[in-house]
Amino acid sequence: MTEKKTSLSRxxxxxxxxxxxxxxxxxxxxxxxxxVLFAAVKRNTKGPWYGIAIxxxxxxxxxTCAKTCKIENDVPQEPFFFRSWVEQYTIKKDGTLKxxxxxxxxxxxxxxxxxxxxxxxxxxxxxxxxxxxxxxxxVCPVGATFETEEGIVLxxxxxxxxxxxxxxxxxxxxxxxxxxxxxxxKCTLCFHRVKKGLNPACMDNCxxxxxxxxxxNDPESAISKFIRTKNVYVLKPHLNTGSKLYYNALNQEVR
Amino acid sequence: xxxxxxxxxxxxxxxVSLFLLLKHALTPDSFGQYGHYRGNSMAEIATxxxxxxxxxxxxxxxxxxxxxxxxxxxxxxxxxxxxxAAYKHIASPKTEKLMKPDSREFCGKCxxxxxxxxxxxxxxxxxxxxxxxxxxIKCHNPHQP
Numbered sequence: 001m002t003e004k005k006t007s008l009s010r011x012x013x014x015x016x017x018x019x020x021x022x023x024x025x026x027x028x029x030x031x032x033x034x035x036v037l038f039a040a041v042k043r044n045t046k047g048p049w050y051g052i053a054i055x056x057x058x059x060x061x062x063x064t065c066a067k068t069c070k071i072e073n074d075v076p077q078e079p080f081f082f083r084s085w086v087e088q089y090t091i092k093k094d095g096t097l098k099x100x101x102x103x104x105x106x107x108x109x110x111x112x113x114x115x116x117x118x119x120x121x122x123x124x125x126x127x128x129x130x131x132x133x134x135x136x137x138x139v140c141p142v143g144a145t146f147e148t149e150e151g152i153v154l155x156x157x158x159x160x161x162x163x164x165x166x167x168x169x170x171x172x173x174x175x176x177x178x179x180x181x182x183x184x185x186k187c188t189l190c191f192h193r194v195k196k197g198l199n200p201a202c203m204d205n206c207x208x209x210x211x212x213x214x215x216x217n218d219p220e221s222a223i224s225k226f227i228r229t230k231n232v233y234v235l236k237p238h239l240n241t242g243s244k245l246y247y248n249a250l251n252q253e254v255r
Numbered sequence: 256x257x258x259x260x261x262x263x264x265x266x267x268x269x270x271v272s273l274f275l276l277l278k279h280a281l282t283p284d285s286f287g288q289y290g291h292y293r294g295n296s297m298a299e300i301a302t303x304x305x306x307x308x309x310x311x312x313x314x315x316x317x318x319x320x321x322x323x324x325x326x327x328x329x330x331x332x333x334x335x336x337x338x339x340a341a342y343k344h345i346a347s348p349k350t351e352k353l354m355k356p357d358s359r360e361f362c363g364k365c366x367x368x369x370x371x372x373x374x375x376x377x378x379x380x381x382x383x384x385x386x387x388x389x390x391x392i393k394c395h396n397p398h399q400p
């Protein structure tokens with residue numbers, strides 16, 4: 001009885017309130033995730049540290065990236081399974097936003113909003129961000145998904161138990177459940193090509209060279225130059241995922 | 256110590272040692288080699304087959320058409336972007352033919368007018384009005400448009 005009284009005392013209330021307020025103030029001084037500052041630091045001393053860059057000003061929405069990705073990586077052809085896809089954002093004059101991605105953009109886009117109603121429209125190609133602090137990796141209960149030392153997020157399909165927790169955890173929706181293998185599948189940045197000295201299939205086949213990948217550690221690589229010379233932005237920086245997919249000319253409306 | 260406690264402790268010891276034994280037997284050798292994952296899985300993913308073999312694999316047979324393309328507006332395009340993955344064709348060029356897309360819809364995936372396409376990035380036409388009676392390749396050579 002005495003104990004209960006003590007825990008409800010004015011002294012304790014002020015003490016706990018002080019601790020809570022102090023924690024909040026201290027947490028507010030922590031820096032938010034800044035993608036360019038992050039890219040400036042050498043992250044892997046032993047080898048390359050991969051990042052991706054997509055230039056929205058060059059993307060024409062042909063969907064070749066999404067199509068080649070499916071073939072290169074044996075992704076099921078049904079329109080629910082994508083490692084890489086393209087979205088069309090249309091900001092209408094009435095202040096509403098329409099986002100479409102018919103079959104991931106593989107069959108091309110037809111303008112679904114009349115031209116006179118459009119304020120602005122643009123394509124946003126999406127794929128795994130290969131985050132350096134991946135939420136999907138953190139939640140895996142068995143260690144089936146991981147970040148390699150080169151900064152590529154992979155899934156070990158022999159070890160995955162198919163619990164789909166990582167699909168829930170990815171804030172970018174970049175994972176899907178493979179209907180035949182019964183394991184989670186995702187973009188590997190074409191790990192099998194990169195290791196053979198090739199570029200990822202989506203980047204080799206992009207007709208306008210709107211997407212590149214490369215070594216962020218190398219200041220002379222195309223991606224390092226891209227980040228230095230353009231106004232780059234990552235998706236959802238407030239989530240502090242350590243995203244390494246840098247977009248040029250990304251609008252804030254993109255989620 | 257009472258007998259029932261001794262039995263309980265013994266059962267506990269047996270269960271824990273069985274668990275440790277099973278864990279040791281079931282954990283793959285390469286698990287933990289680089290981190291909390293199976294190290295060998297990286298090598299397994301790295302050996303997956305390549306489907307898109309790149310323009311350099313086309314040039315030995317199709318050099319004239321590649322030279323023509325390299326001097327045209329389509330110089331940046333990869334052959335397989337339109338014709339599809341070439342890995343089977345390279346293994347058996349006589350029997351495995353690549354596709355030759357010729358439909359208006361195919362060209363329209365890049366060239367049909369769309370406000371989302373950056374104007375400077377690509378030539379765009381209204382494919383509904385622009386000679387709807389014939390395929391694009393009747394007038395435009397895709398390798399020298």
